[in-house]
Amino acid sequence: GENVEQHPSTLSVQEGDSAVIKCTYSDSASNYFPWYKQELGKRPQLIIDIRSNVGEKKDQRIAVTLNKTAKHFSLHITETQPEDSAVYFCAARSGGSNYKLTFGKGTLLTVNP
Amino acid sequence: DAGITQSPRHKVTETGTPVTLRCHQTENHRYMYWYRQDPGHGLRLIHYSYGVKDTDKGEVSDGYSVSRSKTEDFLLTLESATSSQTSVYFCAISSLQDIGSYEQYFGPGTRLTVT
Numbered sequence: 001g002e003n004v005e006q007h008p009s010t011l012s013v014q015e016g017d018s019a020v021i022k023c024t025y026s027d028s029a030s031n032y033f034p035w036y037k038q039e040l041g042k043r044p045q046l047i048i049d050i051r052s053n054v055g056e057k058k059d060q061r062i063a064v065t066l067n068k069t070a071k072h073f074s075l076h077i078t079e080t081q082p083e084d085s086a087v088y089f090c091a092a093r094s095g096g097s098n099y100k101l102t103f104g105k106g107t108l109l110t111v112n113p
Numbered sequence: 114d115a116g117i118t119q120s121p122r123h124k125v126t127e128t129g130t131p132v133t134l135r136c137h138q139t140e141n142h143r144y145m146y147w148y149r150q151d152p153g154h155g156l157r158l159i160h161y162s163y164g165v166k167d168t169d170k171g172e173v174s175d176g177y178s179v180s181r182s183k184t185e186d187f188l189l190t191l192e193s194a195t196s197s198q199t200s201v202y203f204c205a206i207s208s209l210q211d212i213g214s215y216e217q218y219f220g221p222g223t224r225l226t227v228t
Contacts, residue, residue: 032215044203089155091156099207
């Protein structure tokens, strides 16, 4: 089955700096890669996703890049703000898998004012 | 919030007792999922359903069973709860946005403590 590795497990940045979280996946047939943000005590919220036929996608201060050859994808947050502090999860969906997602173990991002 | 509710939201139970968690959705989504979330492990799939009476196992299904007798409800049962099943349980649905997408949205979660 699919295996997703996520790094780093914790990340601390100063407000205004950029943050990058990286994930690798094992199944070359995986075709959909979402990112979720989870604030303390809340549910995971989908913030951005990318499909395998696209190399990059942006939504305001967040962007995701995908390298299918290397089987890795990354989340980029620019101009970080304290409200970006949360746990971020990447995930991958294998083709023909009844749309199951395999999640990374998460990155705790702390943005210091 | 994709019309997903979970009940109960919090439960404390004793080892060896049966427990059933309910996920209810109001938007006729075909796919439903149960995950557990534990520190250091992220979100792990327990069971999922791809239609009424159609279910399958995820990566951590031992000790859990599920049922889906109607589209809107997906039940997770711990036949005999153990302390290792203390966790936060999230239900999720897949929402077809367009072909090939199937974004997943999560319910509010149930915090289960087995003493």
